[in-house]
Amino acid sequence: MALVSVDECRAAAQAALQAAGVDTEPARLQVDLLLDAELRGVPSHGFLRLERIIARIGNGVADPATRGVQHWRGDSFLSVDGQQGLGPVVAMQAVEVASARARQTGIAVAAIANNNHIGMLAWYAEAIAQTGLVCIILTTSEALVHPFGGGKALLGTNPIAIGVPTDTGPFVIDLATSLVSMGEIHDHGHRGVALPAGWALDAEGQPTTDPDAARQGAIAPFGAAKGYALGLAFELLVTALTGAALGREVRGTLDADHLSNKGDVFILIDPLSGQGAALSAYLETIRQTPPAPGFEQVLIPGERGRARKTARLANGIELADAVWATMQRMRHSSPPTARQS
Amino acid sequence: MALVSVDECRAAAQAALQAAGVDTEPARLQVDLLLDAELRGVPSHGFLRLERIIARIGNGVADPATRGVQHWRGDSFLSVDGQQGLGPVVAMQAVEVASARARQTGIAVAAIANNNHIGMLAWYAEAIAQTGLVCIILTTSEALVHPFGGGKALLGTNPIAIGVPTDTGPFVIDLATSLVSMGEIHDHGHRGVALPAGWALDAEGQPTTDPDAARQGAIAPFGAAKGYALGLAFELLVTALTGAALGREVRGTLDADHLSNKGDVFILIDPLSGQGAALSAYLETIRQTPPAPGFEQVLIPGERGRARKTARLANGIELADAVWATMQRMRHSSPPTARQS
Numbered sequence: 001m002a003l004v005s006v007d008e009c010r011a012a013a014q015a016a017l018q019a020a021g022v023d024t025e026p027a028r029l030q031v032d033l034l035l036d037a038e039l040r041g042v043p044s045h046g047f048l049r050l051e052r053i054i055a056r057i058g059n060g061v062a063d064p065a066t067r068g069v070q071h072w073r074g075d076s077f078l079s080v081d082g083q084q085g086l087g088p089v090v091a092m093q094a095v096e097v098a099s100a101r102a103r104q105t106g107i108a109v110a111a112i113a114n115n116n117h118i119g120m121l122a123w124y125a126e127a128i129a130q131t132g133l134v135c136i137i138l139t140t141s142e143a144l145v146h147p148f149g150g151g152k153a154l155l156g157t158n159p160i161a162i163g164v165p166t167d168t169g170p171f172v173i174d175l176a177t178s179l180v181s182m183g184e185i186h187d188h189g190h191r192g193v194a195l196p197a198g199w200a201l202d203a204e205g206q207p208t209t210d211p212d213a214a215r216q217g218a219i220a221p222f223g224a225a226k227g228y229a230l231g232l233a234f235e236l237l238v239t240a241l242t243g244a245a246l247g248r249e250v251r252g253t254l255d256a257d258h259l260s261n262k263g264d265v266f267i268l269i270d271p272l273s274g275q276g277a278a279l280s281a282y283l284e285t286i287r288q289t290p291p292a293p294g295f296e297q298v299l300i301p302g303e304r305g306r307a308r309k310t311a312r313l314a315n316g317i318e319l320a321d322a323v324w325a326t327m328q329r330m331r332h333s334s335p336p337t338a339r340q341s
Numbered sequence: 342m343a344l345v346s347v348d349e350c351r352a353a354a355q356a357a358l359q360a361a362g363v364d365t366e367p368a369r370l371q372v373d374l375l376l377d378a379e380l381r382g383v384p385s386h387g388f389l390r391l392e393r394i395i396a397r398i399g400n401g402v403a404d405p406a407t408r409g410v411q412h413w414r415g416d417s418f419l420s421v422d423g424q425q426g427l428g429p430v431v432a433m434q435a436v437e438v439a440s441a442r443a444r445q446t447g448i449a450v451a452a453i454a455n456n457n458h459i460g461m462l463a464w465y466a467e468a469i470a471q472t473g474l475v476c477i478i479l480t481t482s483e484a485l486v487h488p489f490g491g492g493k494a495l496l497g498t499n500p501i502a503i504g505v506p507t508d509t510g511p512f513v514i515d516l517a518t519s520l521v522s523m524g525e526i527h528d529h530g531h532r533g534v535a536l537p538a539g540w541a542l543d544a545e546g547q548p549t550t551d552p553d554a555a556r557q558g559a560i561a562p563f564g565a566a567k568g569y570a571l572g573l574a575f576e577l578l579v580t581a582l583t584g585a586a587l588g589r590e591v592r593g594t595l596d597a598d599h600l601s602n603k604g605d606v607f608i609l610i611d612p613l614s615g616q617g618a619a620l621s622a623y624l625e626t627i628r629q630t631p632p633a634p635g636f637e638q639v640l641i642p643g644e645r646g647r648a649r650k651t652a653r654l655a656n657g658i659e660l661a662d663a664v665w666a667t668m669q670r671m672r673h674s675s676p677p678t679a680r681q682s
Contacts, residue, residue: 026381038555072447073611076378076417076446076449077446077447077611081368104416105416105446106414106417106418107417109448109610111613115528134578136477136578146630146633147630148640149636149639150632150633154627162512173573187585205631205634207634222567223564223567223568226516226568228642230501230514232641233505234424236505237477239617239620240475242613243615246619247627256609258538267477273586279581279587282588283577284494286573289487289492290491290493291490292487292490292492292542292546295490297490298490299490301570
């Protein structure tokens with residue numbers, strides 16, 4: 001592992017994107033998103049993704065110059081054609097416009113199609129809640145998850161994030177409807193460790209503890225039938241609002257070659273004023289709950305990540321050597337980058 | 342068990358509510374909701390609830406004459422003071438008004454405080470999706486669920502329902518963020534059967550398999566940390582929009598004496614047209630997935646309940662003898678009913 005300061009990480013990633021032809025401001029947004037994932041301890045959504053983003057720009061399936069085309073379907077429904085822009089660039093533009101509308105009408109939705117991977121949803125949820133709005137964020141992705149009781153990957157990991165402002169700062173959850181991420185499967189593979197039973201099926205739909213077999217197969221939904229129901233509902237809801245592809249037709253978030261055809265939905269709501277103190281007090285009550293046997297303390301979702309962020313801002317980030325080497329190589333590339341995959 | 346025809350059930354429940362002073366139309370809505378739960382196989386939200394509803398009317402904590410007071414906070418945000426009306430009466434009035442607005446603005450939210458228990462959310466989600474709208478429904482409830490890692494009940498069972506119209510009818514999920522319902526704990530108690538490990542804690546926060554001890558303690562969240570995160574986020578979100586009570590301050594859905602201070606949120610969205618066929622085809626693909634070992638088929642959420650409904654509409658409903666006897670007694674009561682608990 002390489003211990004790299006936040007400033008160094010940011011500069012390298014920014015230079016790599018600019019070398020690929022991305023303007024300063026969109027590059028800054030994309031870097032902020034990846035950096036925030038590293039800071040919170042979600043490296044699967046961190047700088048590991050940079051090489052693919054740059055390859056997609058080189059391959060013409062990511063356009064760093066667009067912010068998408070926005071169209072109001074109704075006073076509170078913003079429909080966005082992402083035009084294969086960079087995920088956070090298109091999404092934050094939509095969030096900004098829809099947030100202003102939510103402050104007027106009480107609620108607004110931005111439904112985005114044809115946008116590149118929007119990365120870690122907590123980044124958006126935190127930013128939105130910071131401005132005083134409640135949000136629900138959904139995005140779909142390639143089929144990696146099997147239905148409960150089914151032997152084949154047919155659902156995206158279909159995460160949900162929710163942000164709620166409180167007097168002690170944003171409350172944020174961000175969770176996939178899969179039991180684990182494909183990143184965790186890969187990680188077990190790299191470390192040569194068997195998967196726990198119940199995590200995955202192989203390509204024939206048989207239970208497996210072999211990470212390599214799991215990569216060709218499917219990950220379980222979290223929470224058995226209930227997590228499956230949620231993941232399926234999110235997939236249908238996102239497509240109903242965006243026209244995105246479904247199931248195994250989804251492309252472009254795990255490859256460098258295909259147009260991205262998944263969907264992103266941001267629901268933004270202006271909450272009642274005056275609730276923040278009660279919400280904070282309730283969270284404190286939960287934090288102070290006597291732990292159950294086997295636990296040291298009760299955690300509030302998002303707070304471990306926030307503590308990691310504070311520490312890493314001070315001490316730097318541990319990056320996998322290969323990731324850091326690639327970042328340094330890319331900053332000296334010249335645009336457009338050659339085809340990479 | 343008593344096998345009772347749907348018409349008999351409906352007539353008895355309708356008469357019981359009218360005997361308690363409820364007008365024909367609100368009584369019809371309340372009966373429809375309870376009946377639908379029986380038909381779909383969710384007796385915990387069926388006619389078992391009728392006695393408490395009528396007791397609450399008698400005790401002055403449910404007002405069958407109001408539909409709530411509605412106020413537009415913004416063009417798309419309907420704030421409702423339920424004035425302790427009957428749950429489905431206030432909620433359906435809000436849904437009707439907010440749905441019309443969602444068709445104009447693309448999305449609308451109804452945030453309801455001071456409303457009685459709204460019962461099985463699937464009933465609303467199905468009705469809303471039937472009219473062509475997508476919906477997300479959240480409601481809070483008394484603290485019965487412990488935080489992941491915590492020893493005390495601090496969260497409601499905080500269910501979510503989602504409805505999405507498809508060309509083959511509404512897709513509906515409706516699930517609590519608890520691992521099981523308190524009804525299932527009671528059911529094990531009645532049958533004298535131990536609970537599976539992991540379902541519940543006793544009043545001291547220790548794991549228990551004793552249904553009686555669990556009733557004094559707490560139910561686990563579903564899906565470990567993720568289900569806890571969802572349940573907590575829903576509790577905060579609902580309160581942020583409605584001003585409802587939180588955690589152990591919530592009253593009035595499990596007792597006959599307290600004003601109801603939980604909240605209900607209905608988000609209604611007008612989807613893109615032309616997606617219904619793709620959604621139906623995707624569901625069919627999932628239905629046809631080869632099952633994993635140990636499973637006979639892959640189920641689509643809501644479809645077992647719909648099949649039960651078809652069968653019960655034809656063959657009648659099996660009610661617990663005590664429930665049916667109470668319904669028959671109540672239809673001959675005179676209003677206002679005496680205090681019951």
